[in-house]
Amino acid sequence: MEATLQQIQELRENFFQKEKEDGGDFHPADIARIKNSDDWLRRFLVHNELDMNQSLQMLWDTCDWRKKFGTNDITENNVKREYLEDGSLFVHNRDKDGRSLLIFNCKKHVKGQKDFEELKRCVVYWFERLERLDKGKPITIFFDMAETGLSNMDMEYTKYLISLFKMYYPEFLNYILIFEMPWILNAAFKIIKSWLPAKAVQKIKFVNKSSLKDVVPSDQALKCWGGTDDYVFSFVPEQRTPVLNDNKADDSKKKVHFADGSPLVETPSSGFGDVISKIDGANRSNISLDISPPDAINFTSDGSEVTGSITLTNNDEQIISYKIKTTSPEKFRVRPSTGVLHPSDLVTINVLLQPGYQVSGLSREKFLIMSLVVDSGDLNAQELAELWKQTAGKNVSLHRLKCNLGSAALETTVRNGNAYSALKSVDIDREVREISTGVLQLRESHNRLIAEVKHTQKLQWLTIIVAILFGVIVAFSMSHSEPHEETCRILREHQ
Known part of the structure; x- marks a missing residue:
């Protein structure tokens, strides 16, 4: 199955049309790759058996993951x-x-x-x-x-x-x-x-x-x-042209990476749920945004999905825009991740654990809620994306949340969209160990059975040998009993 140049070009045009409509924000290297590399686009088409919609979605998701994971860097x-x-x-x-x-x-x-x-x-x-x-x-x-x-x-x-x-x-x-x-x-x-x-x-x-x-x-x-190569491993760094980065942060501070991969500086003393009044050295003013729950997102399971939620309420007299970031964006689907709230408005943010990820590591993850005052409440997705690209000099408030796991969520994770129990890695390992132990016990029982059979066979042969020997002795005894009786008769006659 091979993709034609026409299909490759169609996928390219569909991607940039979707970017224009949905306001995608991807790494420049990946955008350049889509523009210039027919082979990369061909791989998406072949992987999805030339299904254009699936290829487009996979390409979009891949670019999104690469930007958030920081793959190019x-x-x-x-x-x-x-x-x-x-x-x-x-x-x-x-x-x-x-x-x-x-x-x-x-x-x-x-x-x-x-x-x-x-x-x-x-x-x-x-x-x-x-x-x-x-x-x-x-x-x-x-x-x-x-x-x-x-x-x-x-x-x-x-x-x-x-x-x-x-x-x-x-x-x-x-x-x-x-x-x-x-x-x-x-x-x-x-x-x-x-x-x-x-x-x-x-x-x-x-x-x-x-x-x-x-x-x-x-x-x-x-x-x-079993080959002929006597290579001994030694790591050799890749020879690449270095990329200069003038954005230097204070190494004395702890960096927490959220969503788009760019670090936000967190001072060691700041706790979870604290509203931070500084970012990138610029002074910020606090914004009256009520966040519930205030300290952590509580994840639960309904038997098919592991989800959590946050409710944001604008208690300010001005219009507020918000954006949600996370330390591991590949693990979560956050809807809506950005938006606008008029005074007294509220919104519920739903957070879904993506299929294939384990709940056991969620306690290490963090979420960041960013908010700032805007002049208009009629911002579309592209305008919101542009707004949050340029936060320098703006009054931004930050609120950090931990992740809590309910007992149901601890017992369930999601695979291919379906829930299945006890598939945390530790449970899988335990299952493998139990199966392996069972196999070992079966093998030991098999070996014992073979040993018992061999022992029984030895006893059978011993019984046969003893029977033969006993028969020989009886025959020998009988063959010597007649001369003895004759000798006794002769002795009686002489008496």
């Missing part, structure tokens, strides 16, 4: 460098199709020992580096699972990796190679396969030292895989 200088240097994830050599190998050395990764948000940034770093290196050609994921066990199986990490391919990196996967997976992890991989689309499942190949040569040439395979 990720380098080895702003990710956790020690994670890049520990050898648990790196790029080296190519498969038989000439595609780069992104290698996960699973025995060097132990679930829970690393900061998950930093791990995600490291994965995106390698995805972006490979996009530049191979100009968007597909890559092969290589899971080196030799010498691994249950502690090395991180379901949440794997699920995030899958979500990147499904949602933001179309037509970027060549193969998934799984090298020497221990049988004890079979149950976990059955769960993982259920997360993959049908096309991706077909790309999974389980390999060992003898079969790896069918997908990775011997000179491209490490010696520990």
Whole structure:
């Protein structure tokens, strides 16, 4: 299935028409890519089987995620460098199709020992580096699972990796190679396969030292895989032209990143729910905006979705515009995220946890409510977006909220739009452990049964041997009883 130049151009025109109507605010590098790269747009069309509406939505969502995640600005200088240097994830050599190998050395990764948000940034770093290196050609994921066990199986990490391919990196996967997976992890991989689309499942190949040569040439395979390459890992930074950034913040202050990826400076003494009267060094005046609940968004579950809400009431005598930001915009859908309130007006902001994300990490997230006085209440979406792009010199008030989890939300997370219980990563791990323990018990019972059968067989042979010996003894005794009786008769006669 291939996209035509006409379809690519149609997708491009549809995107910019939607941007004009909806007031999209995307990274300039991504806008330039849409204008100039037919191949990038082709990938969205092929991924969605040439469905124009789905391709447009995926392209839009991808650009939105890239802007919020700060994808274009990720380098080895702003990710956790020690994670890049520990050898648990790196790029080296190519498969038989000439595609780069992104290698996960699973025995060097132990679930829970690393900061998950930093791990995600490291994965995106390698995805972006490979996009530049191979100009968007597909890559092969290589899971080196030799010498691994249950502690090395991180379901949440794997699920995030899958979500990147499904949602933001179309037509970027060549193969998934799984090298020497221990049988004890079979149950976990059955769960993982259920997360993959049908096309991706077909790309999974389980390999060992003898079969790896069918997908990775011997000179491209490490010696520990049975190949001839004696490479020893050492992280090498990417050689790129540095991007100058004159926006320097005071390092003595703590930075909290909200929504669009730009840091808002938070002084260490400020607590949650406090209204901050300073931003970027400019003096701001407080605005009378009532926020309920005042300290935290309370998330609950109705059995299908995990949601929370905030109510904003304008107690001021002037018109107020508001905007909602969050530390992890990829996790949430916030509706409406911006708007205008006349005096005494109120609005309820609904916050939805996106499908595929775990509720267990929500307690670390924060929301920021920004508000300022405006002259007119008749602002459209594009005008609101432009308003919030230029806040310097304006009277802006900030209000921070934590996230609280209700007991129902703690037990439920959302996958593909449907709720399912006990799928927090810890529950998945527990399920895998229980299945694996059951398999071990079955194997032990099987071994005991075999041992008992062998023991029974030995007893049967021993019984046969004893019976034979007993028969021989009886026969021998009987054969000697007649001469003895004859001897006794002769002796009696002589007497």
